[in-house]
Amino acid sequence: MRLVVLGGGESGVGTAILGKKKGYDVFISDFGKIKNNYKEVLALNKLDWEEEKHTEELILNADVVMKSPGIPDKSPIVKAIKKKGIPVISEIEFANQFLEVDTIGITGSNGKTTTTMLTHHLLKQGGLNVGLAGNIGKSFAWQVAENKHEGYVLELSSFQLDGVEKYRPHIAVITNISPDHLDRYEYKYELYIAAKFRITMNQTENDFLIYDADDAAISEWMENNTIKAQKIPFSLTKEVENGVYLKDDTIISNINKDEFTMSINDLSLEGKHNVKNAMAATAVAQLMRIRKETIRESLSNFQGVEHRLEPVLKIQNVQYINDSKATNINSTFYALDSMKTPTVWIVGGVDKGNDYSELMPLVREKVKAIVCLGVDNRKIIDAFENVVDVMVETTSMQEAVKVAQKLAEKGDTVLLSPACASFDLFENYEERGKQFKNAVQNL
Structure with missing residues (x-):
């Protein structure tokens, strides 16, 4: 062969x-x-x-x-x-045929890296020997070749799911769906949604699908399609049966008739989107019979993900935050939503079919200046030139950070949250984030 x-x-x-x-x-x-x-x-x-x-x-x-x-x-x-x-x-499909252990597959437009790493952290703290792979860390196939793990937590992109035929995760998670990578899906949102749902296509009644019950695209798809797996919803807005929900700032999980509760104030990660990530990870941990005390401890001591709303330094009372991993509008929406002070926003890169109008209310409320960092910034300028007083175009990370420093005053935040892919000026979002951190440290 x-x-x-x-x-x-x-x-x-x-x-x-x-x-x-x-x-x-x-x-x-x-x-x-x-x-x-x-x-x-x-x-x-x-x-x-x-x-x-x-x-x-x-x-x-x-x-x-x-x-x-x-x-x-x-x-x-x-x-x-x-x-x-x-x-x-895809690699996932190839490696899967040589696998005799269960996998947990996690996809979504946003939050999938945090949810994957948090889930892996919970299971490891609970004493399970699980590998971490997929869109993250060491290659899944490579780990299967070394054969050291009794299960895997996989972060799966829509591109990886496009290339699966028989892959069947025992537990699948869809964190949310919002328009992303539409350039690879003929600019048709429904094709991208269908790609995400390939994660559950081979699941049986003995498997589980954990999903955001507040997400319009997910709900609509599930109404019109049959899913064999047992459904485990999570929600910030309504009480759900056999799932996880929020009530009076407390996460309540009632999976397997075994109630787990935890105040969101005890979570190590901040922001509404991270409450959802914590809910999804908790659901997996409960299905895997991890002790409640371990779940609680793990959710309160998890360190977060590099390049995802990562505080870098405070210089002259200006906080610099690296959110290079925000490669689409929805990610940047979360980032801007969590800003508590006037913000100088560094944005731009390769646009994957973005609609910037969704960010308009947040930009009006939070952003005092925009620093464009990309080869072609026309769309960003057209969207926001009448909304913010200052817009500057830059062509390197050092220049962008220096300009941002000049525009920021005491008590402000400088936020790198590009809402775009990085391939015009950088190798990938990690390199973009590292360059940002280096430029900030050299100020």
Whole structure:
């Protein structure tokens, strides 16, 4: 069996290692450059690869192709592979066939990284040997090859779910759905929603789907489609049966007729969206029979996620906050919503079909100045030039941070919350966040 891996990053290299271990003839092809640390791993494992090109003769003889999530379906090589009828799957689907343990799959437009890390933290504190993978950390396939875990918590993007056929998580979580990545879904919101719900398509009556019962897109989809899994809703606005809800600032979970309560004031993470993330993680922990005392402790000592509303420094009484992970409007909505002081907002990057009007009330109320950081800022300027007094365009992180420092006064906040992808000026949102932190530390 010949396995061709498109993309020589974390998921690609992990898939190649697992493929080789399982007896496949493996070839890796990357249209860009493969990083040196990955080349060393490929050499150690005696794997064949190419970079900066896709050689059709070496690819179109595959029995199966694993495509990294960053490569769009419309790229010429993917079209050629599909035309030949060769199956194209994701790392999740490939690794899943060699798995004999349960997974917990977590998706959503926002909150999925925090919810995944928080869930993993709760289960580990509860004594379970679970791996953390998917859209985060070390490759899932790589971990399956090493075979050290008794279960996995997976953060799953819509791109990863596009490439699954048989994958079935024992517990699935959908944190929320809002328009994102529409450039990859023909600008049709319903296609993106359907991609998210692929997480539950293979689930049975013995599995569980945890979801936000306040979310309009989720509710509408569930009304019009059949779901076999047992439904576990969570809500901030209404009492739900066999789920988790909020009453008088207390989280109440009544899953398996076993009530767990905790005041939201004891959560380590702030903000309404984090109450929801905590509810979803609590639901998983209760299904996995983690002790209530452990759940309570874990929710109060969790440290949060880098690049997600991460306080960096206070300089001359101005707080700098790194929210580089906000790559869509909904994420930035949460960030602006949680600002308590006048805010200088650094925004911009590659727009994925954003509608900035949703942010208008928050920008009017909270934002005193906007610093654009992107190659093309036209849409942001058109949206907000009549709403804020000061708008400045910048082309590097250092420049953006210096301008923001000049615009900020004592008691203000400087918030990097781009609402866009980072690929025009940065390698990824992590690099963007690191550059922001470095620039702030050098002020």
